[in-house]
Structure formats: structure tokens, C-alpha cells
Amino acid sequence: xxxxxxxxxxxxxxxxxxxxxxxxxxxxxxxxxxxxxxxxxxxxxxxxxxxxxxxxxxxxxxxxxxxxxxxxxxxxxxxxxxxxxxxxxxxxxxxxxxxxxxxxxxxxxxxxxxxxxxxxxxxxxxxxxxxxxxxxxxxxxxxxxxxxxxxxxxxxxxxxxxxxxxxxxxxxxxxxxxxxxxxxxxxxxxxxxxxxxxxxxxxxxxxxxxxxxxxxxxxxxxxxxxxxxxxxxxxxx
Amino acid sequence: xxxxxxxxxxxxxxxxxxxxxxxxxxxxxxxxxxxxxxxxxxxxxxxxxxxxxxxxxxxxxxxxxxxxxxxxxxxxxxxxxxxxxxxxxxxxxxxxxxxxxxxxxxxxxxxxxxxxxxxxxxxxxxxxxxxxxxxxxxxxxxxxxxxxxxxxxxxxxxxxxxxxxxxxxxxxxxxxxxxxxxxxxxxxxxxxxxxxxxxxxxxxxxxxxxxxxxxxxxxxxxxxxxxxxxxxxxxxxxxxxxxxxxxxxxxxxxxxxxxxxxxxxxxxxxxxxxxxxxxxxxxxxxxxxxxxxxxxxxxxxxxxxxxxxxxxxxxxxxxxxxxxxxxxxxxxxxxxxxxxxxxxxxxxxxxxxxxxxxxxxxxxxxxxxxxxxxxxxxxxxxxxxxxxxxxxxxxxxxxxxxxxxxxxxxxxxxxxxxxxxxxxxxxxxxxxxxxxxxxxxxxxxxxxxxxxxxxxxxxxxxxxxxxxxxxxxxxxxxxxxxxxxxxxxxxxxxxxxxxxxxxxxxxxxxxxxxxxxxxxxxxxxxxxxxxxxxxxxxxxxxxxxxxxxxxxxxxxxxxxxxxxxxxxxxxxxxxxxxxxxxxxxxxxxxxxxxxxxxxxxxxxxxxxxxxxxxxxxxxxxxxxxxxxxxxxxxxxxxxxxxxxxxxxxxxxxxxxxxxxxxxxxxxxxxxxxxxxxxxxxxxxxxxxxxxxxxxxxxxxxxxxxxxxxxxxxxxxxxxxxxxxxxxxxxxxxxxxxxxxxxxxxxx
Numbered sequence: 001x002x003x004x005x006x007x008x009x010x011x012x013x014x015x016x017x018x019x020x021x022x023x024x025x026x027x028x029x030x031x032x033x034x035x036x037x038x039x040x041x042x043x044x045x046x047x048x049x050x051x052x053x054x055x056x057x058x059x060x061x062x063x064x065x066x067x068x069x070x071x072x073x074x075x076x077x078x079x080x081x082x083x084x085x086x087x088x089x090x091x092x093x094x095x096x097x098x099x100x101x102x103x104x105x106x107x108x109x110x111x112x113x114x115x116x117x118x119x120x121x122x123x124x125x126x127x128x129x130x131x132x133x134x135x136x137x138x139x140x141x142x143x144x145x146x147x148x149x150x151x152x153x154x155x156x157x158x159x160x161x162x163x164x165x166x167x168x169x170x171x172x173x174x175x176x177x178x179x180x181x182x183x184x185x186x187x188x189x190x191x192x193x194x195x196x197x198x199x200x201x202x203x204x205x206x207x208x209x210x211x212x213x214x215x216x217x218x219x220x221x222x223x224x225x226x227x228x229x230x231x232x233x234x235x236x237x
Numbered sequence: 238x239x240x241x242x243x244x245x246x247x248x249x250x251x252x253x254x255x256x257x258x259x260x261x262x263x264x265x266x267x268x269x270x271x272x273x274x275x276x277x278x279x280x281x282x283x284x285x286x287x288x289x290x291x292x293x294x295x296x297x298x299x300x301x302x303x304x305x306x307x308x309x310x311x312x313x314x315x316x317x318x319x320x321x322x323x324x325x326x327x328x329x330x331x332x333x334x335x336x337x338x339x340x341x342x343x344x345x346x347x348x349x350x351x352x353x354x355x356x357x358x359x360x361x362x363x364x365x366x367x368x369x370x371x372x373x374x375x376x377x378x379x380x381x382x383x384x385x386x387x388x389x390x391x392x393x394x395x396x397x398x399x400x401x402x403x404x405x406x407x408x409x410x411x412x413x414x415x416x417x418x419x420x421x422x423x424x425x426x427x428x429x430x431x432x433x434x435x436x437x438x439x440x441x442x443x444x445x446x447x448x449x450x451x452x453x454x455x456x457x458x459x460x461x462x463x464x465x466x467x468x469x470x471x472x473x474x475x476x477x478x479x480x481x482x483x484x485x486x487x488x489x490x491x492x493x494x495x496x497x498x499x500x501x502x503x504x505x506x507x508x509x510x511x512x513x514x515x516x517x518x519x520x521x522x523x524x525x526x527x528x529x530x531x532x533x534x535x536x537x538x539x540x541x542x543x544x545x546x547x548x549x550x551x552x553x554x555x556x557x558x559x560x561x562x563x564x565x566x567x568x569x570x571x572x573x574x575x576x577x578x579x580x581x582x583x584x585x586x587x588x589x590x591x592x593x594x595x596x597x598x599x600x601x602x603x604x605x606x607x608x609x610x611x612x613x614x615x616x617x618x619x620x621x622x623x624x625x626x627x628x629x630x631x632x633x634x635x636x637x638x639x640x641x642x643x644x645x646x647x648x649x650x651x652x653x654x655x656x657x658x659x660x661x662x663x664x665x666x667x668x669x670x671x672x673x674x675x676x677x678x679x680x681x682x683x684x685x686x687x688x689x690x691x692x693x694x695x696x697x698x699x700x701x702x703x704x705x706x707x708x709x710x711x712x713x714x715x716x717x718x719x720x721x722x723x724x725x726x727x728x729x730x731x732x733x734x735x736x737x738x739x740x741x742x743x744x745x746x747x748x749x750x751x752x753x754x755x756x757x758x759x760x761x762x763x764x765x766x767x768x769x770x771x772x773x774x775x776x777x778x779x780x781x782x783x784x785x786x787x788x789x790x791x792x793x794x795x796x797x798x799x800x801x802x803x804x805x806x807x808x809x810x811x812x813x814x815x816x817x818x819x820x821x822x823x824x825x826x827x828x829x830x831x832x833x834x835x836x837x838x839x840x841x842x843x844x845x846x847x848x849x850x851x852x853x854x855x856x857x858x859x860x861x862x863x864x865x866x867x868x869x870x871x872x873x874x875x876x877x878x879x880x881x882x883x884x885x886x887x888x889x890x891x892x893x894x895x896x897x898x899x900x901x902x903x904x905x906x907x908x909x910x911x912x913x914x915x916x917x918x919x920x921x922x923x924x925x926x927x928x929x930x931x932x933x934x935x936x937x938x939x940x941x942x943x944x945x946x947x948x949x950x951x952x953x954x955x956x957x958x959x960x961x962x963x964x965x966x967x968x969x970x971x972x973x974x975x976x977x978x979x980x981x982x983x984x
Contacts, residue, residue, distance in 0.1 A: 009478070009481070009482055009569065009570065010392075010478050010481055010482075012393075012394025012664075013394070013663060016663070016665045019665060023681075035568075049663075050394060051391070051392040051393075051394070051477070051478060051481075053478065054392060054476065054477065054479075055392070055478075056478070109384075109657075109658050110387050110388075110391055110659075111657055112391075112656075112657060112658070112659060112660045112661055112671075139662055141391070141660040141662060141663065143391075203662075206662050206665055209665075211668050211679070211794070211795070212662070212667075212668070213670060
């Protein structure tokens, strides 16, 4: 099975996602340049973190028009697993594959630090080997990670069990003090209604080795590998 | 041609004598474009005319040195076929005028200096100085500078892994922004900034040229006064996205061998890059400015040659390989335009279409820049300021209250407010947690890691420039050794006042001597660096502030150390024998409000032995943490070891009691006095015996012993407790020292 890591002009964490999947997990991984028109037979697509197009206009707003995105959208529509990390999350919001938008962190500053997130939903390709309510120590590094959606849309997300990760404290309590950026309802990550497109602001690829401070991020990639190994099971819609 | 009058010369920062030299070199009067070229190339910033004579005394060679001073950055061999390319540079004057862009473009500039050599940048550090945060303008400058450093570094995806920030009134009108960058290259694959091969095309790549930053080099070569805000147009504007594209494209190009040489366009833009590349190769360069991509209309050749628009590189390409080069840059959507050619007539020739607007012998421009041995004179303030009567100090506060005050002082307090704004983890190489000591990055594909520290103390150098500079070298190297790394190379950034004043020149000369002496003793070659003069406003100079960046190598990354006591069952040793002195100390300034006295002496031999011992013990896995005593002395260092440990405390026992003079002064000297070559290490109880033995063999004295545990920080002298403070209170004071200046902001 193969991970495809899309590289936009300005992507930075593409190398980190590649290192985690290929060197730490021993999976097959490949870079896909944003001008490519296909995904080269990828089984999982990762939209990595960084500052695609310098965050000009709005974060992710220009990347969403890159030639490769046509293939990514088709792949997602067909039920293929897509993981958006940080800037990747922002790009997916711009495509409309995920609802809502990102505001500036309430501190109005870029923040790089370890946070805790709780896994809320196991029925996604990227959390299926986690345990219910599992607390992961993963770093964030963003200036615009304050997730926003109107209240009725948030209610719908909750009703459809689309909130996959929430910021929490070390014990797993979702409290405001544990919310680093002011995200609505402590939302750190979401999935689409089809449950194959998952995105989160924290960087699991930075938490795959204890030398990096935490290996809690492994579960995200291990889930994808496990999911695909079990005979190409398609998740219920 | 316009006549050159004295007003023009002053505007260009050229003296009468320098003008005479121009006439001799050209054999005629210079054109306006030529005057502009000479003015920037012969500015202090570009020519180092006041400093070269002193800098040449520094040690620049060593077994590991692959590239010494003279190129865009220095380089040392780190093993496994890898070379570390690094340098530190200043962007002081622009950061006062326009803090965000001044700092951002400082970061951009040093990054280009690294990747132009063929090295992928993997770490950034910075050394900053500001005035007091009680001043609103200073808070604004700090916010702008930190946002600018973060804005550029985060966007381009290079982690900021360490640094230092100090606050002294002396820097109020002259903040210092020194930025360090380190990159990795394959041995034997470094790319030089040298032009060669008559007929080879000269390429311009990157952003379009505008009018920003013209005379940035000359601005950095003069002091500020009331009209300084008018200098705003001279500050360049940075675009980290553009530089990310440029970086990737250049590194991709360097995989081929189509490139002869490459240099970034930094200070003095096109002028500096063309003349330096030409003179290094002993060749001429002939360019046509009408071919330069421009983003503003009606630019004159003068403006095009002097523009400091960011994110541009100059390349010399092997004739016949142009298509390859252009294809790579097109992939990254960048301009790559042939603007000229290498010649063998040794002239820097600038055309505007058909007419030649400048023609200067290249070698004479770069290599025959003015060279001054400026007069030096011992400053008048020195004798008085060294006088310190400890017995005449007012009654000193209790040790606990003094420690809390120091922990909350800007010198010592946690800088979390700052480094939280820097991405220190991108590229997943950072193995040292932020804020715990030297920055450490692993080298993927090997077992090794590199540790880096930037250090300097202007106040020490104000009191004693020679010793203060030596202490800065020792401190930076010691911080690297405390991470378990062997120091192998250094770069320096020398921040001083007006060199035309003999007292400033005296400070400079003494400091350079001190750096040289310390580097020789510690076997640390200087591979390059930067000098920033004219850091003064209305005749008031900053403290002389040499900043050292030291790089060290850890053979096995898993043996990396930081400052935190790891467990509540460890033994503690204070290695190193010097006694703390209050002269020039943070305690004396923060608690007694005085900057005076003499610094504790430094034995370079003892320092070297201590550092070697630390590296050896770390490599053998025999110590769990290491932290040196610096600002605030022993008590502060001990407290810092307890922070981020989950609340575990420590007890330290010194064998002898305080003696001589007033008890409160004697105790304060022991607890808070400063002296070099002292490190606190923690050791597993089971390793204690073997560590003691190794320390003895190394000839390093043990000044005190102790153990971790409990939830209090205590220090006893001959069994008498003189400090007793809860870790919780100490840590709380330490965490809020900077935060409290920014409480009115949103969470």
C-alpha cells in the first residue's frame, strides 16, 4: 500500500510526513507534485502542513486550485482515505470537502507547543486502531487554527459524529484551559459525512518517535495501514 | 557626467580620502552609478574597513574546517560525509526602524547565505537585545521583531531551535537582532560564490527588483538621530514564500553540475554579488540592467545596482547548460534570466542597453577597499565603573526573596512567551525540548546530532571587554558541552558603537583579542561572522556586545542532555571550583541597582578540561542532566534545574561556610555571585562512584554535592541552610517574568 504526500509550493511538513510513513513505519510513500494530474496509484493521500502559497489571500485558498486537486477530489469522492494535516486541513476546508473555516488563534499569535487531543470517533481510516477516548500528546504549530462554524452546523457535525479529535487536558477532559487556540467546542479535527476524509490541526507526523517528545501520533498512520490491509474494507457511509 | 560635490559624498558616506582613491582607481571622475557602487562596497557593513585589521588575528583553521571566513558562510566537517555550514549575522538598524520586516529580512538574509553554499538549512537561532519592557516603544519593537522572526522562519519551514534575549537600557534606541543559521551539505559538494570561465552566462534568479532597501548598507554604517524615521524606505520587505521556492529550486539545481558559482543578493544587492563573485574568481562581469526583472517602472541603473530587494540570487552557469537551469526554475515558477556574461578583462561593467554606465576594475573594488587601523583609547568610564565597595551596599534582602526577584527578572525569566511563537519542530529533527539549553538537531541517516548555542553579555564586556568576550566564547561552548556535544566551530557577531571614536575601537580591539585567546585555548576555529558598528544614538553607544554562535557534535544522538533534573533520586554534583563574585552580576544589577565591579577570572585551561569531561560523561551515559551557572549564579542555576521536572526539588550542600566581611554579602556572593566554568550535573545513584572517579582523573574540582527530591530548593553552607524555597513558588515566579508585560492581550 502506498501513501501519496502532495507537495504544494510552500509545503514544509511534506518531508516530515514522508519520513514518518516511510522510515518510521516502513510503508511505501511518494511525493506528488502539485502540478501532477494523477495520484500514481496511491492508497492514502496526505495533504501535509506548511505555508502553501505563503498563506496568501487565505490559508489554503490558492492550493485548492492546484492541478492535482482534481485527482484528490475524485479520490475522496470515490471513498479513498485522505488525511489533511494543519495547512492540509485548511486546504480541505477551502475545497468544501469539510465544512467550516479557520480563524486566527485567539492569542493572535503563532503557537508551537505540545497539546493533548482526545480521539472521539474510531470509525475513520485514521483512528480505527485507537481506543475510545484515547488521549494523544501531539504538537501544534499554527497561527490560524481556531476552527469556526455556525452553531447549527456544529450541531450537525456532532449529530453525525464528525468531530474526530478534541483538545483536552492530560486526563482527557475537554476544558477551555486545554484549548490552545479558541476552536469552537474544542474541535481539533473533523471528518466528512462519508468518513473517509479526516483532517486535524495538530501534527501527528511530529509525534512518531519518543526522541521527538511523543510517539502518540503513530496511531493515525497505523490505523490507515491496518484499515487498508483488511481487504479493502469500505467504511459505512 | 554630474560633478561630485561634498554633499554627494556625505550622502554616500564617502570621505575625501576615499574619493581620492576612487579617482586613482578609475583615472577619471566616477559616474553616478559608479559613486553608488563604491559607496555601498566601501561602506563599513560591506568592506569591514574598520574591523579587518583586528579580525585577521582570529583563529580560523582546524582539522575540521572545510571553509573559513571569506565565503558566504563557514563550514566544518561533522562526520558521515556531512558538512555543517553556518554563520551569524546582524540586522540591527533595520529592526529599530521597522521591527517586523527588519527582523524578518535578517532571517531571510542569513538563510540565503547558507543555501547559496549548497547546504539545506536545518536550524535557526537568534540573539536579541532590547531596552526595558517598561517602555511601550520597546514592547512594540520586541513584538515586531519576534513576530518577524517567527513569520519568516515558520513560513519557510526552518525550525528556530534556540537563542537568547537580554534586556538592558543601553539597547533602548539600538536593539540588536543577530540571526544564526545552520545547514547541512554533502562533503565535497559545497558551492562557492565564485565566477569563472569567460563567456559563461550570468543569471539573475528570484524576486523582481524594486526600490526597497537602497542604501541599506550605508544606513547600517551610520548612527541614528532624530531624523531616523525617514530611513524607513531603506528597510527591505521580505517574502518567505518566494525564498522557499528559491531555496528548493537552488538546491535542486545544485544536484546537477550546471552551476559554476552562486551568491545571494543581500546587502548592496547586485553590486555586491557581481563584484565579489568576479573578484573571487579573478574575472570580470558584464551585465545589462535592462534585463533585470523589475517590479517598478523607471528605475535607474543606480537604483537597480543598489536595490536590496529580497529573495534574489546571482548565478554563473556553465555555457550550454542554460536550458537545464531555466527548466528547474520554471518548475518552481521563478524568474531565471540571463543578464550578462563572465569576461576575462577583470572589469565590473554595467550597461543600460547600449550605453556603459559603470566600469570598475573588479579586483580593486572588492579587495582594495579602504583599510583602517583606527586609533584606540581606554574609555574614561572604565576606572570608575570597576570600583565596587561591597561593604557599602545597603542591607541585602533575604536569599529567598532575592532568588524570587532574580527568577522573575527579564534576564532570567522563562522566555516561553517568545519561543512559543517560533516553530521549533518542523523537519522533525529537533531533539532538545524548547527552552532547556542548547538547541539540538539530529542528523537523519546517521547516529549524530548537532548542538548549537548563541551567547553574549554586553554588560560583562562593558566592564571588561577582553574578559567579557572570553567569557562569551566559554559560555557558548559550555552550553554546547552541557548538551553532550563537543564544540567544533564558532561564528561571531560583533555589535559595537561608532568605530571612529577611539574608546569604541578600544573596546572592539580588546574584545577581538579575547575571542581569539579563548577560541585558541578551546580549539574552536572562527569560520566566519559579521561586524555591526554604529550601534549608537545621539552619541550614546550600546554596551560592546560580541555574540558567539558555537556548534558542537554529539556522536550518538541518544546521549543528548538538557538542564532538567530527571528524577527524584539522583545525586547532584557542582563541577568547577571558582567562587562567585558580585561584580558585574545580574544580582548586583537587579537587587542592588548597580552595574559595577570586576568580573571573576576565567581559566581557559580549567574550562577546557570541564567541557571535555562533560562530553565524555554524556557519551558514556553517566550523567542525566547538565546545566551551567550563569546569570544569577548558583542559586538560579539550581532552581532552573528543578523547573519542568514536575515539581521535584533539590538540596545542595557546600562544604564551607561564608567568611570574611559582612555575612549577608558573603552569602550573596556564594549564592548569586557569578563565575565561569561551573556546571551542575545530576547522576543516577548507581553511577555516582564511577563519575566521581572520572571527575578526579580529569582534574576538575567538585565544589558541592547534593541530591534531588522533595519539593523545595535548598542550599546549605557547612550544614547551615541559607536558602530554602518551594519549587512551586520559584517556578511560578520564573514563568511570569515576561508574560506579565503582555497580560492585556487575549489569551
